Amino acid sequence: MNEPITPASRIASKEKFRKTVRQFVSITRAFFKSERRVKARGLLILLVVLSVAYTGIIVVISYAGRDLMTAIERKNTHGYWEAIGRYAITFVAAVLINVYYRWTQETLALLWREWLTQHLIKRYFNNRAYYRLRGSESIDNPDQRISEDVRNFTADSLTYALMLVQSVMTLIGFFGVLWGISGLLVGVALIYAAFGTFMCIVIGRRLVSLQYDKYQKEADMRYGLVRIRDNAESIAFYRGEKREHRDLIHRLSAIVGNMRTIIFWNRNLGFFRNSYNYLALILPILIVAPMFMNGSKPFGVVTQTIESFAQVLGAVSLVANNFEDLSTYLAGVQRLGILWDDLDEFDAEEERSARESQQQIEEVGNAVRLCKLTVLTPDKAKVLAKELTFELNPNQSLMIMGPSGSGKSSVLRTIAGLWTGGVGALERPALQHLMFLPQRPYMIPGSLRDQLRYPDHDCSADDDTIRRVVEQVNLTDVLNRVEGDLDRVIDWTNILSLGEQQRVSFARLFLRRPKFAFLDEATSALDEDNQKRLYQLVRESGIGFISVGHRETLVQFHEHILRLESVGGWVLRRHEELPVESETSRQTGV
CATH class of the missing domain: 3.40.50.300 (P-loop containing nucleotide triphosphate hydrolases)
Incomplete structure (x- = not known):
């Protein structure tokens, strides 16, 4: 199951990644330049503003939590109730921002899905591309790509884009918090996250192609079931149940074989990711606990350090923490991108035919x-x-x-x-x-x-x-x-x-x-x-x-x-x- 990575395969992998990025940019640019660009751009700007506001609230909550724990340590009743009041206010603000953040994200994702699906359907019928794509070696199950892959692409693209924005904002917001406590904490977080990202890519890079195959095999299974439903009478007349049963079992076996390989690679990735996450829990304590024990830092700083370190580490470990989901997402982008590029060819078919x-x-x-x-x-x-x-x-x-x-x-x-x-x-x-x-x-x-x-x-x-x-x-x-x-x-x-x-x-x-x-x-x-x-x-x-x-x-x-x-x-x-x-x-x- 562990295939050797040769220089040729490494170059091909990089080229495929660059092509995937180009396809993502092309699809995204088309949406934000479409007739719905005003509403789309407005919702996107609102999302960024809410993301920044949410990060700010989280930073404020970290200080409120620090003051609360310090007041408890020092048995300061007045400081305790003041901290509770500030925490309650920030809590309400965080709830409002989070709710409207999700509402805006889902609204923009739905708008994008509606436009992209309508756009692909129009191009699917343009110049009879739906007919010419029959039996295409590069595009299997275009129906699934237009429905399921578009839905996943629009929702996941926004999710990961906003995760990136939030990671940057979180890094900016909590970088100062950690630096104020100890510069060593910042260095450890950055080096640890870089190491984790590199190892996740090395161990799990095979998952992207496996997830691509998973999409195809699942779609083939659904198509087989639909084909039987549409040709039920002919199959019944021929008494072809055994033949169709064998075909479906063969398709199922392909799915199971692919999933076994995915499970195998997820297991290998899981060994590293779990070790990585559990070790991340103890690292900040190893650095800040001696400061508390020698009296240079109050106990509230210890709790704030743990939370802040987790926020910074999560921000710079975006790839490492989401590699399995990202591999599925990238496979979907590749499938949708291939359809997008091929429909570009059919859009220009008449002009090309006239010339050539x-x-x-x-x-x-x-x-x-x-x-x-x-x-x-x-x-x-x-x-x-x-x-x-x-x-x-x-x-x-x-x-x-x-x-x-x-x-x-x-x-x-x-x-x-x-x-x-x-x-x-x-x-x-x-x-x-x-x-x-x-x-x-x-x-x-x-x-x-x-x-x-x-x-x-x-x-x-x-x-x-x-x-x-x-x-x-x-x-x-x-x-x-x-x-x-x-x-x-x-x-x-x-x-x-x-x-x-x-x-x-x-x-x-x-x-x-x-x-x-x-x-x-x-x-x-x-x-x-x-x-x-x-x-x-x-x-x-x-x-x-x-x-x-x-x-x-x-x-x-x-x-x-x-x-x-x-x-x-x-x-x-x-x-x-x-x-x-x-x-x-x-x-x-x-």
């Missing part, structure tokens, strides 16, 4: 035109269609066919801009004038009205229009299930069959009426009568469309047929006509 990519996309035309567009997989390792060329005007239709894995859906992804690694020219209307119907439609939480209007929540279609479209796509039975109430909320994902969900998808199409529709196996779960009915409705609507499918019965509804073949080849022909252009012939000699 050979693929040109124009969103100004009313037609879909591909000119020598080579469709590639995202990793650019495989050519799916080479120099694909066709033009589809409004009111026209195209059917894409071919064997499984030939890249039929990939052509649609490239036209939609989900895949940007292609080479060539692509012209299409702007995305708001396009609509894509997948094989398995997405059912949102909400009412039937919400389902049919998705994704245009502000769709102006009235109830009569919605009911007419529902009847057209043969969903009257679904409307009857909710007794005609378009606003009734039920679990549509589990209530509707896949065929009904596909008809909901077509209803969305007819309510939105885009210029072009892209149907990716959009009727695979429908019988031929329903399929024919829907395709006839699409043709009558005047919406241009491109379909992907395997059924030969779909051919009759399309004017053009594009058949993808092996090694990037393709054949384009009009329905019931000979090929008008063959990339296979040109590229492979067939």
Whole structure:
């Protein structure tokens, strides 16, 4: 478990730490320069003021305690009650300051969390980063980073920042107290704290990477449980309980193994930290007790020394006293920082693509035109269609066919801009004038009205229009299930069959009426009568469309047929006509 620390690993560790600091500064600066900067800066200033005031009160309380103990030692009744009065006043002030200090801290943390979460969610959807992050090697579980890691980051960042401020104020306030008693006390406190911090870093540095792995493994476990819930029916049909059980146990074993290692390193760190803390209790007494016994210092000074030494030692031992929590915090900052940096890349994706990519996309035309567009997989390792060329005007239709894995859906992804690694020219209307119907439609939480209007929540279609479209796509039975109430909320994902969900998808199409529709196996779960009915409705609507499918019965509804073949080849022909252009012939000699 104890891995050797080589010069290379030491350099990598320093570089990672510098990167973490840079990411922290970047995230923090963005918040305090945001539209909420006035309120954020005001709360931060108030926190600093309250922190200084709290430290001052603690110093005053130390003197009140000293006078109280001295009065008791000397049996001074008048001095005793005076000290009690001063102590009571400072006690009330300390309570008020401490309560408002925590209230201000929690308010600022909540404001920061709200802004940062909204900011990351906006960037998560910007340029479809949520889609492109799927399967990312550098970012696992972005959902956890946006929710849990943001919450921990905002709360803990303020906590440690304020601990640092308080440590500085405490050091300033009690430094003079200790120096007035004995300069030796100050030197011992500084040397002892420096030694403790150094040893904690040496012993516990491995905890940062272990805590990072802990975040990932815990998130993987939660994702596995959510995946089972979302796919419960498929698992039940396959009787895949044993396989899923084995997968969850494997994920749990990874968590347990990681936690065993964390416990091991916490044990080693605990040996030192406990020894360090217990020794700190006796050090000031060893120095000041002889002064009391020889009569040079009163007994109250002894109690004040113990308290003041503890305050100074705590201030300069911030890292040593909180190393375990700091290791968890730094791991969270690293995870959030990686997401922040990667989203920066997606923010600039369109600009970078315009500068670097050979693929040109124009969103100004009313037609879909591909000119020598080579469709590639995202990793650019495989050519799916080479120099694909066709033009589809409004009111026209195209059917894409071919064997499984030939890249039929990939052509649609490239036209939609989900895949940007292609080479060539692509012209299409702007995305708001396009609509894509997948094989398995997405059912949102909400009412039937919400389902049919998705994704245009502000769709102006009235109830009569919605009911007419529902009847057209043969969903009257679904409307009857909710007794005609378009606003009734039920679990549509589990209530509707896949065929009904596909008809909901077509209803969305007819309510939105885009210029072009892209149907990716959009009727695979429908019988031929329903399929024919829907395709006839699409043709009558005047919406241009491109379909992907395997059924030969779909051919009759399309004017053009594009058949993808092996090694990037393709054949384009009009329905019931000979090929008008063959990339296979040109590229492979067939």
